[in-house]
Amino acid sequence: MNHLYLCSAQQKRYLALLEDAALPDLQITEDISKANIILADPPKFAPELDKAENLQWLQSTFAGCDALLAKPKSDYQLTNVRGIFGPLMSEYVIGQLLTLTRHFAHYRDAQQESKWSPVPYQGLTGKCMVILGTGSIGAHVAKTARHFGIQVIGVSRSGKAVEGFDNVITNANMTEAFSKADVIVSVLPSTPETKGLLNRDTLSACKQAILFNVGRGPVLEEEGLLEAIEGANIQHAVLDVFSKEPLAPEHPFWTHPSITVTPHISAESFPEQVFGIFVDNYTRWLNGEPLNYQMDFTLGY
Numbered sequence: 001m002n003h004l005y006l007c008s009a010q011q012k013r014y015l016a017l018l019e020d021a022a023l024p025d026l027q028i029t030e031d032i033s034k035a036n037i038i039l040a041d042p043p044k045f046a047p048e049l050d051k052a053e054n055l056q057w058l059q060s061t062f063a064g065c066d067a068l069l070a071k072p073k074s075d076y077q078l079t080n081v082r083g084i085f086g087p088l089m090s091e092y093v094i095g096q097l098l099t100l101t102r103h104f105a106h107y108r109d110a111q112q113e114s115k116w117s118p119v120p121y122q123g124l125t126g127k128c129m130v131i132l133g134t135g136s137i138g139a140h141v142a143k144t145a146r147h148f149g150i151q152v153i154g155v156s157r158s159g160k161a162v163e164g165f166d167n168v169i170t171n172a173n174m175t176e177a178f179s180k181a182d183v184i185v186s187v188l189p190s191t192p193e194t195k196g197l198l199n200r201d202t203l204s205a206c207k208q209a210i211l212f213n214v215g216r217g218p219v220l221e222e223e224g225l226l227e228a229i230e231g232a233n234i235q236h237a238v239l240d241v242f243s244k245e246p247l248a249p250e251h252p253f254w255t256h257p258s259i260t261v262t263p264h265i266s267a268e269s270f271p272e273q274v275f276g277i278f279v280d281n282y283t284r285w286l287n288g289e290p291l292n293y294q295m296d297f298t299l300g301y
Contacts, residue, residue, distance in 0.1 A: 001025055002026050003027050003028075004018075004026055004038070005028075005029055005031075005034075005038045005039075007038065007041065007044055007045040008039070008040060008044065009044060010061070014271055014275065023282055026282070033052070033053045033054065034054060035052060036056045036057070037055075037285070038052060038059070039058075039059045039061065040060065041061050042062055042065045042066065042067040042068045045058075045067075045068070046068055046070070050071075050073060052073075052076075055075075056076055056077065057078075057079070057281075057291065058079070059281060060078065060081065061269050061271075061274045062080065062269055063080050063081055063082060063085055063137075063267075064189060065078060065080050066189075066300075069297060077291055077294060078295045079281055079291050079293045079294050079295065081269060082135070082277075082292075082293045083136050083277075084269075084270075084274070086136055086140025086141065088266065088267035088268070089140065089141055089187065089214055089267045090140050092214060092265075093144075093185055093214065093238075093266075094144055094148070096212070096238045097124070097210065098124075100210060100238075101121060101122065101210075102121055103121060123149075125149030127151070128151045128180050128181050128183070129150045129152050129182065130174075130180075130183070130185070131154050131184075131187065132155045132174070132186040132187065133154075133156070133186065133215060134154040134155070134156040134162040134168055135187070137187045138162075138187045139162055140164070141185060141187065142154060143164040146164070146166070152165050153167050153181075154167070155169055155170070155173075156170070157170065157171060157193075158170065159173075178202065178203070178205040178206045179207060181206060181209045182210065183209060183210045183211075183212070184206070184212065186212065186213045186214065186220070187214055187215040188215040188219045189216055189300060189301040190215075190216035190218045190300070191299065191301060193300075194218075194219050195218045196218070196220075198220045198221060199221035200223070200224035200227050201224075203224055203227075203233050203234060204228065204231065206228065206233040207233065209233070210234075210236050210237075212238045213240065213241055214240045214241060214266045214267070217242040217243040217244070218243050220239070220243075226256075229256075229259070234258070235258070236260065237258065237259045238262075239262070240263075240265065241264055241266075245263075245264060277292070277293070281293075
């Protein structure tokens, strides 16, 4: 019999899904020390990880597992969720991009003042978007962008071609791509290799680009961004993730006219979608098959 410990902000919903699914050989336990399987939100569960003495497999309800990967314990299989965030992330990026390029905020304010105030704009066709990260999320954003006639360049460690991108280059050629970019989108995880990748030096290659950080906060060096905006390298930054969350009320990003702040909502984990991944992996677990979406503790993703 497998014993499952559940730890999530969506606890009631997951419990209901588990009850309806009636998975074989699975018993829910409230004793973390007895659990060999855990379904959890990484930030919520991380402080309790050391108590999981019999843990064999942890299914994260998030794509990002930074809070767990930061812990020394690694004698278990860690799987995350993938393949469900691409559409949501695409909605966020394109929605915010259109809001900026078509000046929708300006017209909202003008309406409040009953002002007829048209502003010149350019369409998205022919623009260049550079996406850092060519996994499932990056690929989906790329395909969506191409529907608008945007040329999309992907950046990855390998530079291997990925469907949906016009071209994929290696990290070594990133700044060259930045010099051509109208839009830059980071969907990168937080790893020692990616931390501070977007900094004063790399952003200085940009020429009035719109920057999105929707992957992980530590990828962006905050002071470097402010300098890049001041130096006219970055026209506007749309930030959904930050090194420290929630963002402190006194943080300068809140009031900066060239920065849009949202509270880590670009792609939420919906329990029904996450549970489908868990059920598939649990079936694999029972059958002794490799689990999907296993994370590498060394690489950090």
